[in-house]
Amino acid sequence: MRNAILPAAVILLMLLAASGCMSQGESTDNSEVPTLQTITAEEAIILIELDPTLTIIDLRRSDEYAAAHIPGAVNIDISSSFADNVETLDRNGSYLLYCTAGGKSSSALRIMGEQGFMRVYNLGGGISAWERAGGAIAR
Template sequence: MNLNQNDWWSQFLQDPNGVILDVRTEEENAALRIPESINIDFYKGQGFVYKVDELDKSKNYYVYCLAGGRSAQACNVMKQLGFENVYNLLGGISEWQGPVEE
């Protein structure tokens, strides 16, 4: 499900089962990230699938990338792997107005 940043962030803050997932590269993540996010690089292909498949499927995942494209694809992959609740951040971190770590 695609959410604008206000809905994405407010829903995450009220979600005790929420996990923020950054699907950008490690270099992108090291430069700027949303606090408390975990990083699994979507560009790792099958490696991404293996890592994501190890995550707890009972959690709710709030997924972001730079502009929203990779995270949308990652959400589709996660749905195929059996994740029920995945939320894509529209516009990605490039349009993000919330807290960040540099």
């Protein structure tokens, strides 16, 4: 497992470094370039380890969340006024979004990008991919 995660770690670090370089470059309007992207479960595992400020958001229904979720995740059901529910979140924070298979979290990624959030990651394949990659599950 460790050998499989190492290449993903290198790629993730390169992506994070590149996004950091872009935001520190000279700009005429002093605005940061947003990082809004879909990442693999292996990259998400590493991201969680590397970023202690990361907020993990489970977009599924509360009963699905109660049955199994990524440890530390908060539940914000995308079906119930998601755009309004994320209004109170820090737009400069880091967020990892997931659902069952990645469809709802892709929509949430777009919504958060439109609302001006700067660092949002979508877990491609959702919690299903997370479990296949050996990610921890809270019940």
